[in-house]
Amino acid sequence: MTAPSLPGERPTARTLLPAPLLTAVLAALAVAGAVARAPESARVPLALGAGAGALLLTAAVAVAVHATQNARITRRRLEAVTLDAGRLLQDRARQSAEFDQERVQLTEELTHERARHAAELTQERARLTAELEEERARLTAANARLSERARRAEHERSTALSATANAAGRMQALATGMLADLRAMEERHDDEDVLADLLHLDHRTAQAGRLADSVAVLTGARSGRRWARPIAMESILRGAMGRISGYRRVRVHSACEAAVAGHAAEGVMHALAELLDNAANFSPPTAEVHVYVEEVPAGVIVSVEDSGLVMGEVQLRRAERAVSGDDAELGGLTGTRLGLAVVGRLSRKYGLTVSFRPSARGGTGVLILVPQDILVPEQLADRPQGAQTLPEVVGAGAVEGTSAGTAVRAADTVVRAPSAPAATDPSTKPDPAPDPVPTHESPDHSAATLPDDLPTGRSESRSEGRPEGRSEGLPDGLPKRRRGRALAEAEREQRERVRARAAETARTARTSGVSGSTSVSSATESTGHAKPTESAGHLRSTGSADDTPTRAIRFSSFRQAVRGTLTDQSDPATPAVETTTEVTPEASTPSHTHPTPEGDPTS
Amino acid sequence: MSRPGRDDSPDRLYTLTGGRAHATPDSPFDLVTLVVAECDPTTGMQSEHAAILRLTQQPTAVVELAAELKLPVSITKILLGDLLAAGRVSARHPRRAAVPDPDVLEQVLVGLRNL
Numbered sequence: 001m002t003a004p005s006l007p008g009e010r011p012t013a014r015t016l017l018p019a020p021l022l023t024a025v026l027a028a029l030a031v032a033g034a035v036a037r038a039p040e041s042a043r044v045p046l047a048l049g050a051g052a053g054a055l056l057l058t059a060a061v062a063v064a065v066h067a068t069q070n071a072r073i074t075r076r077r078l079e080a081v082t083l084d085a086g087r088l089l090q091d092r093a094r095q096s097a098e099f100d101q102e103r104v105q106l107t108e109e110l111t112h113e114r115a116r117h118a119a120e121l122t123q124e125r126a127r128l129t130a131e132l133e134e135e136r137a138r139l140t141a142a143n144a145r146l147s148e149r150a151r152r153a154e155h156e157r158s159t160a161l162s163a164t165a166n167a168a169g170r171m172q173a174l175a176t177g178m179l180a181d182l183r184a185m186e187e188r189h190d191d192e193d194v195l196a197d198l199l200h201l202d203h204r205t206a207q208a209g210r211l212a213d214s215v216a217v218l219t220g221a222r223s224g225r226r227w228a229r230p231i232a233m234e235s236i237l238r239g240a241m242g243r244i245s246g247y248r249r250v251r252v253h254s255a256c257e258a259a260v261a262g263h264a265a266e267g268v269m270h271a272l273a274e275l276l277d278n279a280a281n282f283s284p285p286t287a288e289v290h291v292y293v294e295e296v297p298a299g300v301i302v303s304v305e306d307s308g309l310v311m312g313e314v315q316l317r318r319a320e321r322a323v324s325g326d327d328a329e330l331g332g333l334t335g336t337r338l339g340l341a342v343v344g345r346l347s348r349k350y351g352l353t354v355s356f357r358p359s360a361r362g363g364t365g366v367l368i369l370v371p372q373d374i375l376v377p378e379q380l381a382d383r384p385q386g387a388q389t390l391p392e393v394v395g396a397g398a399v400e401g402t403s404a405g406t407a408v409r410a411a412d413t414v415v416r417a418p419s420a421p422a423a424t425d426p427s428t429k430p431d432p433a434p435d436p437v438p439t440h441e442s443p444d445h446s447a448a449t450l451p452d453d454l455p456t457g458r459s460e461s462r463s464e465g466r467p468e469g470r471s472e473g474l475p476d477g478l479p480k481r482r483r484g485r486a487l488a489e490a491e492r493e494q495r496e497r498v499r500a501r502a503a504e505t506a507r508t509a510r511t512s513g514v515s516g517s518t519s520v521s522s523a524t525e526s527t528g529h530a531k532p533t534e535s536a537g538h539l540r541s542t543g544s545a546d547d548t549p550t551r552a553i554r555f556s557s558f559r560q561a562v563r564g565t566l567t568d569q570s571d572p573a574t575p576a577v578e579t580t581t582e583v584t585p586e587a588s589t590p591s592h593t594h595p596t597p598e599g600d601p602t603s
Numbered sequence: 604m605s606r607p608g609r610d611d612s613p614d615r616l617y618t619l620t621g622g623r624a625h626a627t628p629d630s631p632f633d634l635v636t637l638v639v640a641e642c643d644p645t646t647g648m649q650s651e652h653a654a655i656l657r658l659t660q661q662p663t664a665v666v667e668l669a670a671e672l673k674l675p676v677s678i679t680k681i682l683l684g685d686l687l688a689a690g691r692v693s694a695r696h697p698r699r700a701a702v703p704d705p706d707v708l709e710q711v712l713v714g715l716r717n718l
């Protein structure tokens with residue numbers, strides 16, 4: 001490192017000039033003296049040489065002076081630099097000493113601080129640990145207490161729930177029994193005043209039963225009662241109406257022939273009752289509630305329209321949520337508004353779809369979709385449950401038939417009997433039996449003498465046979481519109497069937513009553529339309545397909561399945577029946593051997 | 604307490620008649636009044652009405668109708684009163700038979716005893 005050269009340290013002209021000038025002057029003087037003394041001849045060369053020598057000398061002196069000065073300056077600067085370096089070293093040593101000292105001090109402080117903090121931390125940790133332990137112990141105790149309380153509450157709740165369900169079930173049983181009692185009393189008492197009182201009690205009891213049903217549904221108990229057979233939609237609606245207070249204001253508009261399967265009938269009835277009750281309660285006391293029933297491919301839609309309060313958007317949404325059955329909690333229940341929650345439970349259980357909308361009547365409309373899978377088409381709905389045990393049923397029918405009086409009356413009974421396997425009757429009635437005189441036969445005998453009827457009664461649902469029977473006994477029976485078929489079609493079919501039946505009767509008159517037995521067994525699934533025996537009519541749904549060309553597709557598979565099993569079951573019975581028939585052909589009294597529902601009060 | 608039967612109907616009687624238990628005062632029906640249908644059942648008709656119309660294609664007594672419908676006679680009378688008011692049935696009393704011949708009665712009695 002070179003120290004910056006100070007201006008005063010550079011060799012200046014003033015310090016450089018005196019020595020060379022002096023030398024020059026002396027040299028000039030010497031040259032001038034020498035020249036003056038020298039001879040004339042040697043003067044010029046001497047002057048030249050001496051002058052040159054003098055110049056050289058002067059230059060040398062100047063260089064020497066300059067060098068000397070430079071050396072002196074350099075030496076001085078070196079000394080200064082050395083001095084500086086020493087000072088700097090000293091400074092550094094001093095500073096490092098200071099740093100060391102500082103560091104030691106800081107380290108010491110740090111150690112102190114750390115120790116202090118560690119101590120504090122330990123103390124704090126100990127304190128916190130202690131607190132934590134305390135808190136944990138407290139929380140554990142609280143948790144145990146609360147869980148104990150929750151367990152007890154849960155236990156109490158389930159106990160209360162099951163007790164309530166149990167009590168509701170007993171109330172249901174009581175109400176059902178009372179209703180049966182009342183019905184029996186209504187049968188017994190002819191006095192109209194007594195009957196009016198009994199009907200009043202009946203109504204009250206039905207409402208009480210509905211309340212018990214509601215409680216049972218909400219507590220998850222089994223629904224009230226299970227019907228052993230499908231219940232027609234008309235009865236469903238009337239059963240629902242009968243359980244509400246304002247049933248007189250309900251107007252039903254229904255031509256629906258579907259029926260609800262027995263296991264679901266009570267639930268559907270109950271749900272409808274709740275909705276009808278809502279509609280009746282939230283409309284003016286004089287306004288009517290209209291119920292429309294419509295069959296759609298998805299099932300049956302029951303719409304309940306009132307002209308009462310219009311539900312707001314929020315209320316509609318709340319109602320929809322309540323009936324959706326999504327929240328099965330009992331939390332939001334109030335004692336007086338059980339209905340929609342009940343409907344929700346029931347619709348969840350049976351797959352009903354309930355929706356609310358403003359009604360064109362000015363109030364609220366409720367749509368209930370009863371799904372297809374709990375519906376039974378009317379043809380199957382009236383099938384008696386005792387169809388498989390035909391002899392007993394036939395026996396009961398025989399008794400009833402004889403009690404009914406004339407043969408004509410018995411024929412009518414056959415046609416109308418609500419749940420009789422009437423398929424046996426239409427086939428036998430046209431039959432001009434060899435012995436048309438009514439005879440009092442034992443049930444077994446009469447069953448044995450109905451060779452034609454046994455298989456058909458099993459292989460055919462009742463209402464399929466019903467129009468035919470009516471076409472015999474009652475020439476112009478009510479045309480039955482089946483699901484998925486227009487009424488006009490049904491009427492046309494009815495006329496065709498009447499004609500076919502007339503021809504059939506004529507032909508059957510020639511043949512004996514026994515001849516039908518073989519044809520029945522052979523024609524169960526074949527094309528039996530042209531065959532003028534009974535089997536043609538019995539197998540109308542399959543054999544005489546041209547009679548019913550537009551059978552609804554969605555039921556055909558179901559019917560096939562049902563018919564298939566029934567035919568299979570009836571097959572083994574056929575041969576035995578035939579043999580029996582040949583023994584006693586004259587004894588057949590078809591018009592009196594119609595079956596009736598078991599429990600028939602007249603039997 | 605009687606047990607509910609398997610084939611009970613869910614219909615309560617008061618729903619069949621809309622709550623009425625009294626026949627109209629001028630009701631012509633008694634137990635043996637013969638009823639004849641004046642028209643055929645139509646679709647959408649109450650099923651009991653339709654059943655009555657089917658049953659009364661031939662003249663039928665009220666008591667028989669009640670038995671067939673499995674309804675109390677009073678209820679049947681109310682239903683018949685509705686149908687009569689609508690002109691769907693007509694009613695007439697059975698012809699008064701002459702005083703029964705005692706011989707016939709005796710024969711009947713003998714026949715009954717022989718049963």
